[in-house]
Amino acid sequence: xxxxxxxxxxxxxxxxxxxxxxxxxxxxxxxxxxxxxxxxxxxxxxxxxxxxxxxxxxxxxxxxxxxxxxxxxxxxxxxxxxxxxxxxxxxxxxxxxxxxxxxxxxxxxxxxxxxxxxxxxxxxxxxxxxxxxxxxxxxxxxxxxxxxxxxxxxxxxxxxxxxxxxxxxxxxxxxxxxxxxxxxxxxxxxxxxxxxxxxxxxxxxxxxxxxxxxxxxxxxxxxxxxxxxxxxxxxxxxxxxxxxxxxxxxxxxxxxxxxxxxxxxxxxxxxxxxxxxxxxxxxxxxxxxxxxxxxxxxxxxxxxxxxxxxxxxxxxxxxxxxxxxxxxxxxxxxxxxxxxxxxxxxxxxxxxxxxxxxxxxxxxxxxxxxxxxxxxxxxxxxxxxxxxxxxxxxxxxxxxxxxxxxxxxxxxxxxxxxxxxxxxxxxxxxxxxxxxxxxxxxxxxxx
Amino acid sequence: xxxxxxxxxxxxxxxxxxxxxxxxxxxxxxxxxxxxxxxxxxxxxxxxxxxxxxxxxxxxxxxxxxxxxxxxxxxxxxxxxxxxxxxxxxxxxxxxxxxxxxxxxxxxxxxxxxxxxxxxxxxxxxxxxxxxxxxxxxxxxxxxxxxxxxxxxxxxxxxxxxxxxxxxxxxxxxxxxxxxxxxxxxxxxxxxxxxxxxxxxxxxxxxxxxxxx
Numbered sequence: 001x002x003x004x005x006x007x008x009x010x011x012x013x014x015x016x017x018x019x020x021x022x023x024x025x026x027x028x029x030x031x032x033x034x035x036x037x038x039x040x041x042x043x044x045x046x047x048x049x050x051x052x053x054x055x056x057x058x059x060x061x062x063x064x065x066x067x068x069x070x071x072x073x074x075x076x077x078x079x080x081x082x083x084x085x086x087x088x089x090x091x092x093x094x095x096x097x098x099x100x101x102x103x104x105x106x107x108x109x110x111x112x113x114x115x116x117x118x119x120x121x122x123x124x125x126x127x128x129x130x131x132x133x134x135x136x137x138x139x140x141x142x143x144x145x146x147x148x149x150x151x152x153x154x155x156x157x158x159x160x161x162x163x164x165x166x167x168x169x170x171x172x173x174x175x176x177x178x179x180x181x182x183x184x185x186x187x188x189x190x191x192x193x194x195x196x197x198x199x200x201x202x203x204x205x206x207x208x209x210x211x212x213x214x215x216x217x218x219x220x221x222x223x224x225x226x227x228x229x230x231x232x233x234x235x236x237x238x239x240x241x242x243x244x245x246x247x248x249x250x251x252x253x254x255x256x257x258x259x260x261x262x263x264x265x266x267x268x269x270x271x272x273x274x275x276x277x278x279x280x281x282x283x284x285x286x287x288x289x290x291x292x293x294x295x296x297x298x299x300x301x302x303x304x305x306x307x308x309x310x311x312x313x314x315x316x317x318x319x320x321x322x323x324x325x326x327x328x329x330x331x332x333x334x335x336x337x338x339x340x341x342x343x344x345x346x347x348x349x350x351x352x353x354x355x356x357x358x359x360x361x362x363x364x365x366x367x368x369x370x371x372x373x374x375x376x377x378x379x380x381x382x383x384x385x386x387x388x389x390x391x392x393x394x395x396x397x398x399x400x401x402x403x404x405x406x407x408x409x410x411x412x413x414x415x416x417x418x419x420x421x422x423x424x425x426x427x428x429x430x431x432x433x434x435x436x437x438x439x440x441x442x443x444x445x446x447x
Numbered sequence: 448x449x450x451x452x453x454x455x456x457x458x459x460x461x462x463x464x465x466x467x468x469x470x471x472x473x474x475x476x477x478x479x480x481x482x483x484x485x486x487x488x489x490x491x492x493x494x495x496x497x498x499x500x501x502x503x504x505x506x507x508x509x510x511x512x513x514x515x516x517x518x519x520x521x522x523x524x525x526x527x528x529x530x531x532x533x534x535x536x537x538x539x540x541x542x543x544x545x546x547x548x549x550x551x552x553x554x555x556x557x558x559x560x561x562x563x564x565x566x567x568x569x570x571x572x573x574x575x576x577x578x579x580x581x582x583x584x585x586x587x588x589x590x591x592x593x594x595x596x597x598x599x600x601x602x603x604x605x606x607x608x609x610x611x612x613x614x615x616x617x618x619x620x621x622x623x624x625x626x627x628x629x630x631x632x633x634x635x636x637x638x639x640x641x642x643x644x645x646x647x648x649x650x651x652x653x654x655x656x657x658x659x660x
Binding site for chain 1: 453460461462488490491494495496499500501502503504505506507508510512515516519520522523527567568569570573576580632
C-alpha cells in the first residue's frame with residue numbers, strides 16, 4: 001500500500017508542476033519552433049563553436065520559444081520557478097566540491113591509494129571503485145570526472161601500473177555510481193524535486209540499485225582488464241605520496257561533508273529544502289578558504305558555473321515547450337504505466353535509449369512528467385536509465401559521439417571500439433540488475 | 448628526429464620494463480646504439496576528455512581533465528625513461544611517442560636491428576594469453592627481429608601442459624585402439640629439456656641477432 005501512497009504523492013506534485021504543460025494542445029507550428037530550438041541547443045552543446053558556453057545558445061533559444069508563443073510566459077515562469085531551487089542546489093554542490101579539492105581532499109585520496117595499493121593493481125582497482133563511487137554519490141559526477149580522474153591517473157602512473165582500468169573505472173562510475181543521492185547527478189536533482197520523495201527515502205530506495213550496479217561493473221572490469229591487473233613483479237612504491245608533498249587527512253573537509261550529508265537528511269525530514277544544507281557546507285568551507293586566503297570571491301563565483309546554470313534553465317524551458325506541443329503526447333504511449341517489474345524495465349530501457357539519442361539531461365526533462373503519474377518508482381526507473389545508459393559510449397551519448405565524428409572534432413579514436421565493448425558488457429547488465437534491485441527496494445521500503 | 452637504424456629498440460612499459468632493459472644489457476653489443484621507447488596511449492587523455500564531454504553543458508575548457516591527464520602522462524613517461532636509462536647505465540637515446548602503442552612501436556622499430564618487448568598479457572599461464580593484444584600485434588607485424596622476454600622469472604618447463612595427443616594415456620582403459628602414434632621423442636621417457644632461460648627468443652630472432660654478437 002505504501003506504493004500506492006507514493007504514487008498519489010508523485011501525481012500530486014507533478015500535476016502542479018507539469019500540469020499546465022501537459023494541457024497545452026498539440027500545435028504543429030509551435031512544435032516545429034520548439035524542436036528547432038532544442039536542436040540548436042543540442043547541436044551547440046556538442047559542437048561548441050568558438051568554445052563559447054552552451055548558455056549562449058540555450059538562453060536565446062528559450063527567449064525565442066517564449067516570444068513565438070510556443071510556450072506561454074506563464075508556463076515558462078512556472079518552469080523557471082521549478083528549476084530555480086534545483087539550480088541553486090546544483091551551484092552549492094559544485095562550489096562544495098571545488099572547496100573540498102582546495103582542502104586537499106583529492107590529493108589525500110591519491111596519497112592513500114599510493115600508500116595502500118603499491119604493487120597490487122587489483123587492490124588499486126577496488127579502492128578506485130570505492131573512492132569514485134563515494135565521490136560521485138556525495139559530491140556529484142562532476143567531481144569524479146574533473147577532480148578525481150587526474151588524481152587516479154597520476155597515482156597509477158606513480159605506482160607504475162597500467163592506468164587503463166583505473167581511468168575507465170572513474171569514467172564509468174561517474175555515471176553508474178550516480179544513482180545513490182539526489183546530489184549525485186543533476187538528473188537526480190531534477191527527479192528529486194519532482195518526485196516528492198524525502199532525501200532519506202530517495203537514498204534508501206536507490207541504495208541497493210547503487211550497490212548492485214557498482215558490483216556488476218566491478219566484476220566486468222576484473223575480467224575485461226585481467227591482463228592489465230596482473231600483479232607486479234617489481235613496482236615502484238608509494239614514494240612521494242601526494243606529488244612529493246606529504247598529504248595529511250583533510251579532517252575539516254571530511255567533517256563538513258559528514259555534517260552536510262546529515263544536514264540533507266534532517267532538512268528534508270523537517271520539510272526544508274536540502275539545498276540549504278549544501279549551501280551551509282559550502283559556506284563553512286568558503287569562509288575557511290577565504291580566511292586562509294586560499295581562494296577569492298571571484299573564484300567561488302566561477303566555481304558555481306553560472307553559464308551552466310543558465311544553460312540548464314534555458315534547456316528546461318525549451319524542453320517543456322517541446323513536450324507541451326506534441327512530443328509529450330507522442331512519447332506517452334511508449335512510457336509503460338505502473339511500477340510492475342516489466343514496466344520499470346521498460347521505463348529504464350526507454351530512458352537509456354533516449355539518453356543516448358539526445359543526451360541524458362534533455363532525456364530526463366522529457367521523461368519526468370510522463371513517468372511521474374506512475375509514482376516515485378517510475379521516476380527512479382527513469383534515473384536508472386539516464387544515469388547508466390550514457391556508459392554505452394565514451395562521450396556519454398551516441399548522439400554526441402556520432403556528431404563529433406561527423407564534425408571530425410573528436411577522432412574515431414582507436415580506443416573507441418574497446419570502450420564501446422566495455423559499455424555493451426556493463427550497461428545492459430547494469431540496467432537489468434539496477435531495476436531488479438529498485439523493484440525489490442520498492443517492495444521492501446515502499447515507494 | 449630519432450635514428451633507429453641498426454639500433455636495439457627497447458619498448459618500455461609499466462611494471463615490465465626492467466626485464467627488457469636487462470635483456471638489452473645482455474644482448475646489445477657495447478657501442479651499438481640502444482633506443483629506449485615509451486609510448487603514451489593517446490586514449491588516456493582522450494578518455495578523460497570524452498568523459499568531460501559527456502557532462503552535458505559544462506563547456507569550460509579549463510576544467511577539462513583531458514589536457515591535465517596528457518600532461519601527467521608526459522611527466523610519467525619522462526620519469527620511466529629516466530629510470531630505464533639509469534638501469535641500462537650506458538649511452539642511449541630516449542624517445543616518447545603518443546598514439547596507439549602497438550602501432551607506434553612497429554613504426555618506430557622499422558629499421559631497428561632488434562626490438563625487445565615484454566610479455567604483457569596474463570602471465571600466470573603459458574601460451575597465447577601471456578601475450579596481450581599490444582605485444583601480439585608487435586610480434587606479428589614488426590618488420591625487424593623481435594625478442595620477447597618474461598618480465599620476471601620465466602615459468603619452468605614443468606608448467607607446460609602435456610600435448611593433447613598424450614592426454615588419452617591418463618585414461619588407459621578407454622578406447623585404447625585410438626591411442627595416437629608416439630614418435631621417438633614424444634614418448635613417456637623423453638629426455639628432460641634443459642632449464643628454460645629467462646629470455647625466450649622467437650625463431651626469427653635467433654638467426655637475425657647475430658650482428659649483435
